[in-house]
Amino acid sequence: MKLEKSGNIISAVEDKNRILHAFIVTSLFIMVLWFVRVFEFVTGAQLFYFGIFPGKITGLIGIITSPVIHASFSHLISNSGGLFFSMLTTIYLYRQSAYKTISIIWVLSGIIIWIFGREAYHIGASGVVYGLMSFLFFSGIFRRDKRSIALSLVVIFLYGSMIWGLFPVDVTISNEAHIAGAIIGLACAFGFRKLDPPGKYEWEPTEEVDESDPDEYEMHGETKRMKLNSYAGAQRF
Secondary structure, eight states, rough: EEEEEOOEOOHHHHHHHHHHHHHHHHHHHHHHHHHHHHHHHHOOGGGGGGGGGGTTTGGGGHHHHGGOOSSHHHHHHHHHHHHHHHHHHHHOOHHHHHHHHHHHHHHHHHHHHHSSSSOOOSSSSHHHHHHOOOHHHHHHHHHOOOHHHHHHHHHHHHHHHGGGGGGHHHHHHHHHHHHHHHHHHHHHHHTTSSOOOOOEEETTTOOOEETTOOHHHHHHHHHHHHHHHHHHHHOOO
């Protein structure tokens, strides 16, 4: 008798729905950023006042609003590519922790800027971008599964030069936002490392266990118990 090893099997339909969901949510968010920028350009409104101004009570509103405001179209363009990649990938691969991670990076990085930032208006989504890139990179280090490690290497290859944004090389750029986002992203990667265990796609070959072989069958039972214990631990996190 043959027993097929159990696991979280991801069907082609489910995978397609995950990609579509991540694409729609990410695209809608970036569309909001572009709408805000176009509105500001057309009306001549000065929305930078809704940015984070460290140390001022009136600057607290920027913790919520600053990521959707950009100083220019070039500023928005520079953030859009990295934001699209990092947000789509996070939502697609880490569905249980994605929205928690985005919310925590958004709010906590803003608070850090308000406390430690220079006295100027801090605007733009770059803090969120750095936070999500940091989350994706360090998830590979903390999780150590093939999927996460491969994604860490992709982040290094495509966006490794972002490391220079952590240094004060340009007084017009808020490196404080980059540092804050990166720190919070690292913390989220560690805190949520037990969520979103990698699934197995239905097109991947499945291992079979021969019940007639006592050693192999017993080893399979022990592996299954370890997986169940690991899954239970993840749910309690």
